[in-house]
Amino acid sequence: MSRLSTPPSSTLVNRSKPLVFEYNGRRIDACEGDTVASALMASGVDILSRSFKYHRPRGHLCGEGHCPNCMMNVDGSPNVRICSEKVCNGMVVKHQNAIPSPEFDLLAITQKFDFLMPAGFYYKIFHKPRFMWPVFEHFIRKVAGLGVVDGKTPPYRYERQHLRADVVVVGGGPSGLSAALGAAEAGASVTLVEQDSFLGGHFRFQNPESSGFKKVLELEKQVRAKSNIRVLTGAVAFGLYEGNMLGVVQGRRTVRIRAKRVVVASGILERPFVFGNNDLPGIMLGRAVQRLLNLYGVQPGKRAVVVGSNDRALDVAADLLHAGVEVAAYADQRERINDSLESVKLLKSKGVALLPATTAVSADGKMHIRSVTLGPVAGRGENIRLDCDLLVLSVGGDPAIHLVQQGGARGFFEEHRVEFIAKRLGEGHFVAGDSNGVHHEDSILLDGRRAGLAAAQGLGSVDHAAEIADLESRLSANPAVVLNPKTMVAPDGSGKRFVCVCEDVTEKDVCDAIREGFDGIETLKRYSTVSMGPCQGKMCQMSAIGICARETNRTIEETGSTVSRPPFIPITLGALTGRNYHPHKTVPTHSRHAALNAKVISLGDWLRPEMYSNPAEESRAVHERVGLIDVSTLGRIDLRGTDVVKLLDKVYINSWGNLKVGRTRYGVMCDDTGIVFDDGTCARLGDQHYFMTTTTSGVDGVYQWLTSWMAGTSLDVCVTNVTSGYGGVNIAGPRAKEVLGKLTSLNLDSKEFPYMGCVQGQVAGVPCILFRIGFVGELGYEVHFPSFYGEYMWDVIMDAGKEFDIRPFGVETQRILRLQKSHIIIGQDTDAITNPLEANLAWAVKFDKPDFIGRRAIFEAKKQGIKKSLVGFVTRHGEVPEEGTQVMENGYSVGRVTSARFSPHLNKSIGLAWVPTARAKDGQPILIRSKGEWVIADVVTHPFYDPEGARMKG
Amino acid sequence: MTPVKRSSVHHVQAHHHARFVERNGWEIATSYGDVAAEKTAIQNGVALVDLGWLGKLECKGEWVASLESQPVEGATFKKLIPTHGMWIVQPEALDAAEKKLESALSGKSKSYLINSSSAYASFDLLGPKAADVLCKLSSVQVAVGAHTQATVGGVHCLVIRSEHGFQFHFGREFGECMWEFFMDAGMEFGIRPAGLDALAS
Numbered sequence A: 001m002s003r004l005s006t007p008p009s010s011t012l013v014n015r016s017k018p019l020v021f022e023y024n025g026r027r028i029d030a031c032e033g034d035t036v037a038s039a040l041m042a043s044g045v046d047i048l049s050r051s052f053k054y055h056r057p058r059g060h061l062c063g064e065g066h067c068p069n070c071m072m073n074v075d076g077s078p079n080v081r082i083c084s085e086k087v088c089n090g091m092v093v094k095h096q097n098a099i100p101s102p103e104f105d106l107l108a109i110t111q112k113f114d115f116l117m118p119a120g121f122y123y124k125i126f127h128k129p130r131f132m133w134p135v136f137e138h139f140i141r142k143v144a145g146l147g148v149v150d151g152k153t154p155p156y157r158y159e160r161q162h163l164r165a166d167v168v169v170v171g172g173g174p175s176g177l178s179a180a181l182g183a184a185e186a187g188a189s190v191t192l193v194e195q196d197s198f199l200g201g202h203f204r205f206q207n208p209e210s211s212g213f214k215k216v217l218e219l220e221k222q223v224r225a226k227s228n229i230r231v232l233t234g235a236v237a238f239g240l241y242e243g244n245m246l247g248v249v250q251g252r253r254t255v256r257i258r259a260k261r262v263v264v265a266s267g268i269l270e271r272p273f274v275f276g277n278n279d280l281p282g283i284m285l286g287r288a289v290q291r292l293l294n295l296y297g298v299q300p301g302k303r304a305v306v307v308g309s310n311d312r313a314l315d316v317a318a319d320l321l322h323a324g325v326e327v328a329a330y331a332d333q334r335e336r337i338n339d340s341l342e343s344v345k346l347l348k349s350k351g352v353a354l355l356p357a358t359t360a361v362s363a364d365g366k367m368h369i370r371s372v373t374l375g376p377v378a379g380r381g382e383n384i385r386l387d388c389d390l391l392v393l394s395v396g397g398d399p400a401i402h403l404v405q406q407g408g409a410r411g412f413f414e415e416h417r418v419e420f421i422a423k424r425l426g427e428g429h430f431v432a433g434d435s436n437g438v439h440h441e442d443s444i445l446l447d448g449r450r451a452g453l454a455a456a457q458g459l460g461s462v463d464h465a466a467e468i469a470d471l472e473s474r475l476s477a478n479p480a481v482v483l484n485p486k487t488m489v490a491p492d493g494s495g496k497r498f499v500c501v502c503e504d505v506t507e508k509d510v511c512d513a514i515r516e517g518f519d520g521i522e523t524l525k526r527y528s529t530v531s532m533g534p535c536q537g538k539m540c541q542m543s544a545i546g547i548c549a550r551e552t553n554r555t556i557e558e559t560g561s562t563v564s565r566p567p568f569i570p571i572t573l574g575a576l577t578g579r580n581y582h583p584h585k586t587v588p589t590h591s592r593h594a595a596l597n598a599k600v601i602s603l604g605d606w607l608r609p610e611m612y613s614n615p616a617e618e619s620r621a622v623h624e625r626v627g628l629i630d631v632s633t634l635g636r637i638d639l640r641g642t643d644v645v646k647l648l649d650k651v652y653i654n655s656w657g658n659l660k661v662g663r664t665r666y667g668v669m670c671d672d673t674g675i676v677f678d679d680g681t682c683a684r685l686g687d688q689h690y691f692m693t694t695t696t697s698g699v700d701g702v703y704q705w706l707t708s709w710m711a712g713t714s715l716d717v718c719v720t721n722v723t724s725g726y727g728g729v730n731i732a733g734p735r736a737k738e739v740l741g742k743l744t745s746l747n748l749d750s751k752e753f754p755y756m757g758c759v760q761g762q763v764a765g766v767p768c769i770l771f772r773i774g775f776v777g778e779l780g781y782e783v784h785f786p787s788f789y790g791e792y793m794w795d796v797i798m799d800a801g802k803e804f805d806i807r808p809f810g811v812e813t814q815r816i817l818r819l820q821k822s823h824i825i826i827g828q829d830t831d832a833i834t835n836p837l838e839a840n841l842a843w844a845v846k847f848d849k850p851d852f853i854g855r856r857a858i859f860e861a862k863k864q865g866i867k868k869s870l871v872g873f874v875t876r877h878g879e880v881p882e883e884g885t886q887v888m889e890n891g892y893s894v895g896r897v898t899s900a901r902f903s904p905h906l907n908k909s910i911g912l913a914w915v916p917t918a919r920a921k922d923g924q925p926i927l928i929r930s931k932g933e934w935v936i937a938d939v940v941t942h943p944f945y946d947p948e949g950a951r952m953k954g
Numbered sequence B: 001m002t003p004v005k006r007s008s009v010h011h012v013q014a015h016h017h018a019r020f021v022e023r024n025g026w027e028i029a030t031s032y033g034d035v036a037a038e039k040t041a042i043q044n045g046v047a048l049v050d051l052g053w054l055g056k057l058e059c060k061g062e063w064v065a066s067l068e069s070q071p072v073e074g075a076t077f078k079k080l081i082p083t084h085g086m087w088i089v090q091p092e093a094l095d096a097a098e099k100k101l102e103s104a105l106s107g108k109s110k111s112y113l114i115n116s117s118s119a120y121a122s123f124d125l126l127g128p129k130a131a132d133v134l135c136k137l138s139s140v141q142v143a144v145g146a147h148t149q150a151t152v153g154g155v156h157c158l159v160i161r162s163e164h165g166f167q168f169h170f171g172r173e174f175g176e177c178m179w180e181f182f183m184d185a186g187m188e189f190g191i192r193p194a195g196l197d198a199l200a201s
Helices: A036-042 A106-116 A130-143 A174-185 A211-225 A286-294 A311-322 A342-349 A402-406 A441-456 A465-477 A507-515 A521-528 A541-551 A573-577 A590-595 A615-624 A644-651 A699-710 A736-741 A787-804 A811-820 A855-864 B010-015 B035-044 B062-066 B091-105 B130-134 B172-185 B196-200
Strands: A014-023 A026-032 A071-074 A077-081 A092-094 A159-170 A190-193 A229-232 A235-241 A245-250 A253-264 A268-270 A283-285 A303-308 A326-332 A353-356 A358-364 A371-376 A384-387 A390-394 A397-399 A410-414 A419-423 A429-431 A498-500 A599-603 A606-611 A627-630 A635-640 A664-670 A676-686 A689-694 A718-721 A726-732 A758-763 A766-772 A780-786 A868-875 A886-889 A892-903 A908-916 A925-930 A933-940 B019-023 B026-031 B047-050 B055-061 B075-081 B084-089 B111-115 B120-126 B147-152 B155-162 B165-171
Touching: A014 A036, A026 A036, A106 A130, A159 A174, A159 A441, A174 A190, A174 A211, A174 A229, A174 A253, A174 A441, A190 A235, A190 A253, A211 A229, A211 A441, A235 A402, A253 A402, A253 A441, A253 A573, A283 A286, A286 A311, A286 A390, A303 A311, A303 A358, A303 A371, A311 A326, A311 A342, A311 A390, A326 A358, A326 A384, A342 A353, A358 A390, A397 A419, A429 A441, A441 A465, A498 A507, A498 A541, A507 A521, A507 A541, A521 A541, A590 A787, A590 B010, A606 A811, A615 A627, A615 A811, A627 A787, A627 A811, A635 A644, A635 A699, A644 A689, A644 A699, A676 A699, A676 A758, A676 A766, A689 A699, A699 A718, A718 B055, A718 B111, A726 A736, A726 A787, A736 A780, A736 A787, A766 A787, A780 A787, A811 A892, A811 A908, A868 A892, A868 A925, A886 A908, A892 A925, A908 A925, A908 A933, B010 B019, B010 B172, B026 B196, B035 B047, B035 B196, B047 B172, B047 B196, B055 B062, B055 B091, B062 B111, B075 B155, B084 B091, B091 B111, B120 B130, B120 B172, B130 B165, B130 B172, B155 B172, B165 B172
Parallel strands: A014 A092, A159 A190, A159 A253, A190 A229, A253 A429, A283 A390, A303 A326, A303 A390, A326 A353
Antiparallel strands: A014 A026, A071 A077, A071 A092, A235 A245, A245 A253, A268 A397, A358 A371, A371 A384, A410 A419, A599 A606, A627 A726, A635 A689, A635 A718, A664 A676, A676 A689, A726 A780, A758 A766, A766 A780, A868 A908, A868 A933, A886 A892, A886 A925, A892 A908, A925 A933, B019 B026, B047 B120, B055 B084, B055 B111, B075 B084, B120 B165, B147 B155, B155 B165
8 A cells, every 4th residue: 555656636635745643653654634544554554453352453444434443542532433534743543452553463362262252142151150250341341342531631622513504414425515506596594514524425536537526526616605505524414303403513513403404415325245254454445445546645455356236336446447556357246237338448448357247255364355256146156266455345335314214214125226215204304316316427416406406495485396396307317326236245255254343243143143033123233233333334234134134034125224313423422512611600709809819619600719818717807806708699689569578478487577677587488398498588678679688509499489479470579680780798797897887977886777687878989788687696797789899899898997907708717607606508407308397497487477388388397296406516526527427326327417617716616417306405415427437416506606696786 | 999880801801901991980991902903803703892881771560561662862672571671771871761761660550670780791792703603602593683582601691683793691790701601612713802992993
């Protein structure tokens, strides 16, 4: 194998732009436009991999990204088909599934033990004796399998794209280009999806002097000139889903295209032929050879034998001659070869032996094909053996109808064409060209245009029915071309006859499985694993069906085919998920926390400062001087209207009728089963205006809860989630009033602005809502301001607090301070079965209200008695048990720790835990199992710090 | 200190060397150092413009149906659902618009007006490549001159399409991450932030 001395005019390779990459530690020279496979073959590398089970040498086979033979690790990414992977400068390519190399593989020893691996061997051997399975499993996994994910490779960047189009044409070959052009000319917006990096399909890699090549160049020019055609090259449509949504993968990008109509013009999937040693390196499919010759300028061998079954095979043989390859013979499975063809004339003029009704019987060679034995298709007569280093198989292919099958179509076997044709297409689906069983060169173009116009029919104002009818009549006038032979299996021959190159399944394996009773095509597939490898049956399905039909004396139609499901090609999980957008929320004062080097953590999607220095220092500031914490993440809901109190009385367990303007109340919400799901405060700002706060993560749920309970009622309440509109801080500590007093003219005296009071007024010139609330147990002012003033407000408060040595404090310190006060956090100290009576919230439950959500359930719970209680505890020896660890009694779990921290101020380890109600008494010892150790703690039923609340009430 | 309003991405803009001026109480980015390049991006590529300073007045209730025909100077009305709409108002016209709508509101039952200017971040994504950037973040489809609500980069947005690009209004707390998402998605198209100067010229 080498480069052609003169590259063909159709080449994609720019020889003036050299590239270099590494293959198994070896430097490989390539050129811009090369695939890794073409560059390796030009450098003489012909063994690309080892087979899945027997570790037989494998070489370039399909050249179109379907077979498993060229899968390698490229830049850390395993199972990359290098025949479709463009070379990049400096890329690192490694072989896989061979030790130490594909050329010399120690694992090839498995070929000696093939008797241990018949069809369905994993049901028969290796699993007994049972204790040996781990040993066998380890070995089998080592020997079999595909590439290995390299955990050291940095993650790739994946992306997602959403597109819409009137018509999506899958396949940029001649029929796809015609279809796209037809639909675009009819006024439709068109997206053309092409697997290769170029347009033109198989016409594009024909001889550049051929009429097909010239036609697709002209078509491509017209398509590129159309502004309403979007072309996606290097893109594979892997799935057709409900609503005509197409999943397309383009490199590391997943494209979801919503289409009104879909035209599938994805050509045929060329297939190999079953004969002895049909997997040897040097045996290639015709299109792989044409690609190497006409796209990459690589000569795939010196002396070739071509086995075909159609006129396209003759073109391949002619292309080989043009490229200077000696063609030892051309064998055609047909009874007659058309002498009038230009390609036949060329072959004859070069003295190539033309052998009709002849096929390949077996190939010989160890690491590469050395000779091929040809014999009569009928199986009777003399065989001839020819030396060669290249055997080209051009024996037809299967229409690629997988996508329309995913869309609901069925494949019907047409006996005279020997292929499955899609019928009963889904709504808005069309098939064109080779995929539609139309193989005549002119007909392919006509059928593409017919499909494009039909797809666009009804989308624009112009009726194309007449042109479509004319195209159909011209199509029926053209001769039908048959590509496929009657059988895909040679009559006899020595050596392993592979049906499935992915899974190393031979004809014998398939026959054995059928004899064992797996004679349905679906069960045969599952038992023998034929068509279950990386190609998913693209290379082997017809052979397997043919053998199954032969062995069971059924027709192919009776045998049927397996179901096509997405994805059409293997897709990495990264590409499938695409770029994940996990939006985070930032508070209006975010930049200030960053400037203070706060340790920021993610809580309920918010980025919040966990601490600025350390909790001991921060909590001391709050207890002794003044601290400032950002509380912008609190949920806020604005309620206005004449019926707000009715709504509040409905959704809260406590009463709201007597709340005066300027006052705030703590409220608890339960669901209709009496389970606590959120808490917060609600302030009355005006006669008909309330301001509710919720837990940070609960606001969306509470908002939906409120609006859902409003639905269908005639309540006059305007509920608005205003969380985004406000920033908030809590100024807490004995000097808090002095700090705030510097910034506002509001009367902060406790008589005017008492504990649980609220007021609206200016702070540092900014309109604010102020609450006197003490979540952290000290005198505190919660100030809510329009969020666009966030940075300004933080700055002015910090500036005002300078003389009092104000300290910002984070969430961690807040957790310690609230624990000292035994203030619970809903969702942490409660769970999905906690009712308010158990959570020390019985005082809030107002059974004297006419009704509230959860009333009946809480009432029933009360009648049945409370069996568990949430209590405080102090550990005797200072241990801080892990949150979630169990409270044990007599060897059984009777409760759990919900919160625990060391309090620097109290110099104790304190916490909250669920215990049996009988234990919920001061001084009762409880036993906690934490980190494998026993922790003894004593129950405390009152707040640990300032139990009377004198400090926060001021 | 005088209170000054800042958009949710003010610190991000500062990181991009934005030049700010004060207008209508807002610090607004006028450019990022190269007005000509920003203008080119708007005309030939794609540019991201922060519009956090736009006023937003939300109308809720039964009067929303009558608001589409209500002229308000410096403001455009976008009806979200039959009982919820939003006025997007130039900052200099915000006070007058609020007063006018409040007077229109008086006497109407079950109808409310809420000034939500501080609740939303707003961006313009402008230029011929704007749709290419957006399709990486959202499956939204909206015709020129129309608006819709959709998820963009996982964030619920009001999306308005003009002949020059798209305008997005979304929760202010998502400002920073949405900026990152747009800049990241637009990298392959050479996206750049643009200020008011480029927009005006």
